[in-house]
Amino acid sequence: MSGEEKILEVKNLKTYFFTNMGVVKAVDGGSFHLKKGQSLGIVGESGSGKSVTSLSILRLVPKPAGRIVEGKILYRGEDLVKKSQKEMRQYRGKKLFMISQDPMTSLNPVFNIGNQIGEAIRRRQNVKGNDLREKIIEMLKLVHIRSSENLIHAYPHQFSGGMKQRVMISMALACQPEILIADEPTTALDVTIQAQILKLMEEIRQKYNTSIILITHDLGVIAKFCEYILVMYAGKIVERADVKTLFKGNKHPYTRGLINSLPHLGKKQQRLSSIRGQPPDLLNLPAGCPFEPRCDYSIERCSHEYPPTESAGKGHLISCWRWREI
């Protein structure tokens, strides 16, 4: 399905937040790439740096506390880190599009839906009047919004959560970006609506060969939607693998713990196996592997030295001292 062409390449990305209490290493040395038409999933718990990764790609890291201190983000060979904010506008919306978790805050409450989609369309094409109106209706139809003729004058508050997320997707379609970054697009939605939205995103990927980065904490969504997956923990990418390897042949203790701690539908267990301990405090990370305090496999070395990234098979990269034994 996905071509061999690398459309986005992130190299050793480090995004830090400089706060009064100290430096938070939100993303600490992440490298990955995205191919044309590929769906890449980033999983991790809150504070693992998955959202900051996506904000870094768009160069929207909150200022002044946050800064990309090191690394390259290559979009078709061009380094986005070196671009000025003015130059970045050529990329945002046109080449890179982001759908956020809360569709309520991403739409402007004082403009009607038609206006907002029209604005997105006019970024790409110079259309006006009736042509524009027809385009807008066409876009709304593409995301399966019924009676779209009447709805172009409606305001965001008249739409339900699922419909607002569809409007966001229709804006993405209007811009026809090469990369669609979806940051927890279905977390605020109900399960039956989530199924609709994921199906829609899959349709878009097939139809327009769009590359999608899906950020979520839900392993179920990842398993159904993504081809290739990054697992993040405390700013580090701890494991990278294709979807089958990740669920069946994972090697990192954190990935394994995460998958085992899910209750399985249809298989009722007496107790869930859980990862012990608490999530890491990003201000006081241990010198070695951040997962060491909670890991069942940790050895002395883990506490003072971060493991190198090693290859455990085709496209399967892992950072753990003991992956060979696991």
Add this chain to the structure above:
Amino acid sequence: MKGEAILEAKNIKKYFLMGKEGIFSKKARMIKAVDGINFSLYKGQTFGLVGESGCGKSTIGRCILRLYRITDGEMLFQGKNIDIFDGKEKMQYHRDVQAVFQDPYGSLNPRMRVGEFIEEPMLVHGILNSRGRRERVKKLLEVVGLNADQARRFPHEFSGGQRQRICIARALSLNPKLLILDEPVSALDVSIRAQILNLLMDLQEEFGLTYLFISHDLSVVEHISDLVAVMYLAKIVEMAPCERIFKNPLHPYTQALLSAIPVPDPELAQEAIILEGDITDPITLEKGCPFRNRCFNASEECTEKEPKLIEVEPNHLVACLKIR
């Protein structure tokens, strides 16, 4: 399976008034948040209540906690109507029924030390002297898996999972019989969720607690519940013992809901039933089956008759005209 019923809900209705239809209209608009629901909570068991947002599942929890006054129907706690409780009986009831809510960040008072927070209910109900209470706080902290010396800390020093443990400790401080758990793990990270679920199950065994577990997450409900009810727009559409409802769901909504959950297994071919449209607005609810607009099985009949919850198999109740 069944035991002694600790709480019985008989035809519970909760309507919210929404103001007039128009300026000159005399008719008031109503939201039917809960519309004629019957269920029983059995001692030492967990009753799981599932549904999507706005279906009225939390309203039921609040009715039981007497945070809302029910519009119609009877809620019987150990055989007595909770609506007419007064004075001493009322205090005893609130001691017996406690709650844990979704957001452990919002439930804790940021200016109160954790120890004081757990102690507060005992203070209100005048239980034990001050030394006894302090001892009990320490014991409770250990019961929920925290350190006794953390009692002097403030909430901001704890993570989400730890805060939820603190809320559970407070709920347990009065030796309740029934706990209303309203989405207790939804705001927590996956790795922490399992810890809290295990803790809840351990506590149930240790203290013989009865749980009403309200959640939108079916896999969590399956894990913890003995009896499960699925709600759709103010009504229970299916109710059965846990294994039965997950192995053999009969109502089309339950089937769709179950198929829509993404299973974390890439090799499992999953045929998701994708429901059309959104949940109907509860204000514009018409007669007939509330699910008919989205149902893949709906026919003419569904717009006219309202399905009743009937027992189609032993202990398995379904509200659908197509299923007899």
